[in-house]
Amino acid sequence: MLNQQASLDLMFQALADPSRRMMVERLSQGPASVSELAKPLDMSLPAVVQHLQVLEASGLIRTEKVGRVRSCTLDTGALQRAEQWIHERRALWERRLDRLGEYLALSEDPKGHDPT
């Protein structure tokens, strides 16, 4: 298993490309085949497959081949980990701003010392 850091690397990297995000958007509405995913994109099929490999390596999607079509589905567990990472940093920062606001509100010194 990959460590947490490397796994976030792959996920954010995967989400950094607009074509790949478009695939994720499509997959958020339900499973799709490779050529369905390729249809709205202006690039060759091998290029699409390469994007899919990036998404799969990142854990954001899973794929399964049935007959000659490969079916792709979103893995929301991975999405959730990425969302969680961002959320935690944001929460930390906002809690800090809250503390700062409280301090300033309670402070008797109108000029305020920076409590950081």
Place this chain on the structure above:
Amino acid sequence: MLNQQASLDLMFQALADPSRRMMVERLSQGPASVSELAKPLDMSLPAVVQHLQVLEASGLIRTEKVGRVRSCTLDTGALQRAEQWIHERRALWERRLDRLGEYLALSEDPKGHDPT
């Protein structure tokens, strides 16, 4: 102003590097100077500055130079937009799974037709 797509590109791209995420983690606890951010990282100062440029271009941080030190702070608005994008896709997918579950539960045919 950048369009939504390009802006997400830059944000996710910025978050895809572990050194940059480390800087964001540090900044989530309060503002810091360039050399404070550089201290835990095993690379030259110019390299750190280049990472900061990526973060600033993505909108994730803002910086201001006072005297000879540059102070960096997190911009949670940008973080929130990235979090929101992920959250929406995930929510869509999970709502779909719920509908599917309901359908299967209500179905009179024990084998179930796939309603997708």
Place this chain on the structure above:
DNA sequence: GTGTTACTTAAGCGAATGCTTAACCAACAA
């Protein structure tokens, strides 16, 4: 069988990334 469809594999190429070192500059300190 003979197609046609749905990918897959391989090789190559230009551009972008993540670093480096060397040299520079501007603020403050003695």
Place this chain on the structure above:
DNA sequence: TTGTTGGTTAAGCATTCGCTTAAGTAACAC
């Protein structure tokens, strides 16, 4: 004024990325 600190700029370089075309292969349709 002479250093030292905190960054900045510029150039170069190896690697990775996003694409291409060309040539497979394996499943299904007739």
